Amino acid sequence: MREITDGATQFDRSSDLGVKEFRSLGGGVTTWAPPTQPRRLSLSWESMQLDDAYHLDRLARRVDGPGPIAVVDPGSDNWLSGSLGSGRISLADYSEWVADPTIILPPAPLDYDVMRISLQATTGNRRIMFRRPDGSGYPVTPGMRVAWWVPGMIGVLNDLRIYTYPSAKATGGGGSFGAGPANVDRPFIFTIPEGVTHIVPVIWFGKTFANLPVSGAYLRQVRPEDSTARAVTRQAFNAGVQAGTAPVTAYTAGTGVTLSVSAGKGMLVSTGVAGSALSFGGAKTYAVSPGEIVSLTHAVPGAVTSVLVWTDSDGATVDQSRDTLIGRAPEGAAYVWPKVEIGAVATATAVGTASLEITSGPDVPPGEGTRSYSVTGYSVSPVPGRVRDRDVSLELVEVTE
Template identity: 40%
Template sequence: MTQLGLWIGLPGALREITDGASAFDRSPDLGVTEFRSLAGGVTTWAPPVRPRRLKLTWDSMQQDDVQHLDRLARRLDQLGPVALVDPLARNLLGGAQAAGLGPSEGKWSVTGTEIILYGGGVTEVTPNVVSVETVPASGHTDLVWRHPYFHGYPVAPGQTYTWWTPGLDAAGAPMLPARVSWYDASTVFLSESAASTSGRPAVVTAPPRAAYVRPYVAFTAKGMWGMGESVLALGDVSAALLAGDRPIGDGTPPYSITRYSHVASEGDGAYRDISLELVEVTP
């Protein structure tokens, strides 16, 4: 059986669970209800918000990792939600955000009126168009990919990430090499990392004290281009992206732990049959 590991914790204190999960259920909770009339007609209803649910089990686990999960479940350090880096997520951006679709609120941020996002509409199916209206004296203006809840996408020092905007590159948008900004747990800016050349993915490593990453692009000229696809992935996936892979956005939402249990052996102090259930926290 394939073993699955993951990172979980409060931003700035993500911990890797060193024992891989023996089972990981990430099936979407569609919440669809079916109604059947006396005449035989069938209608369905789906809720506008469909939170993701995760269920994980481990056959056994190291004591320090169990204690970490126990503190999170009991909310000893913070009452709010936890961050979790899904080991199966191929693109950490949200689904519509990764596709460049839908309303821009909560997905991107700009400085003043230097950049205007057109399109988007009120649904998640309309493409966004980036219009650079002004380039300041610095020589570039930035478009930042936002996390819907945290200050940035939660990271742990030493983790490697790949960031790229193949949609904007294919559209011919003039940009500096792809880049990211790192922040600590207090949201204080730490440093930046960037690709070595334009038109290629940036493969970057989270520096010491890093808790969040904010990916962005820096436009160097005025113009208008389709947003298209973008990818923020854990690990070095640059070769696959350059070969044409475009993984859909899985997202990295905040979660609340709804159930946690384990069995401790009195003799050897080992922990076994660990179970963890989480539900996505939605705005």
């Protein structure tokens, strides 16, 4: 793959929506849109350098083979597909999400549904690889700098990694480069080494969770803002709740649970009957915004399972994330109400320490994909008075792989 030195003087990168319009006898209109919208590229250069012109001429006339060809679009904000970039399932298929067996994927995926995953073990490989629809990696050139980030997953990630390969279909023999646990709050910026033609971005998980919606991600050539972008994590519990020294008013006792105070610490006893639970705060104590990821840790005695209850601005329940310490605030959520369901605790025992971290990241640009292209139009003409310079125009369209 070759980088074209001169910038195009005309560059149109619109998607072909392919929408068809139908009008009924009664005058009503319905529309039909295909599930994929191939992008069309229209580029023109004035006085292109001769070596670049020769390269495009070979591609357009298919001198080296019938194609298709790979194109790294400098105008793309996100190389990932629309499904990978948005965290949604495309065409009832999640083959682009190449997950280790430890990752539990939806048993019956639905088209355009939110991708939800579960992880119940922190041993073994805990990865998801983001591949192109045909299973290959993303084309790159040595020396290119790329940025890879999943800002909305900070609370569960252990690492951001990029696997490198010497060919499009290679699945082994490449390198592995990572950001490390301390740096997942920012884009992983990586310079492509020599001998690498394709890369695959990878996320590694470090915490268990259940039915967690996957957030948006992006992979692209580095932009200036990638160097300074950061996700923000805040601690929602006050110092007393964190240390386990808060007054009992910081908690809400459910059925079967009795709270008391000893040496300034909140204590609890539980009968273990159905509904026995301890809640942190109330239905409108800890504010969240939709899309934020919430991570709860605690040392509540007799804990059986944890529940994150999402409530609206009136304190009414919007949804629940059950059997997990980590969840993502759904649409309509204004607060999170953490609860711990408890078994039998016969003697008064300290509530214990706890933490509630809420992480928010910047919005992710829509995934545009990096499908292969076919050249459908080409023109070249010498520049008057400068026969070694060329005015070149090229038309390309994304093709099914």
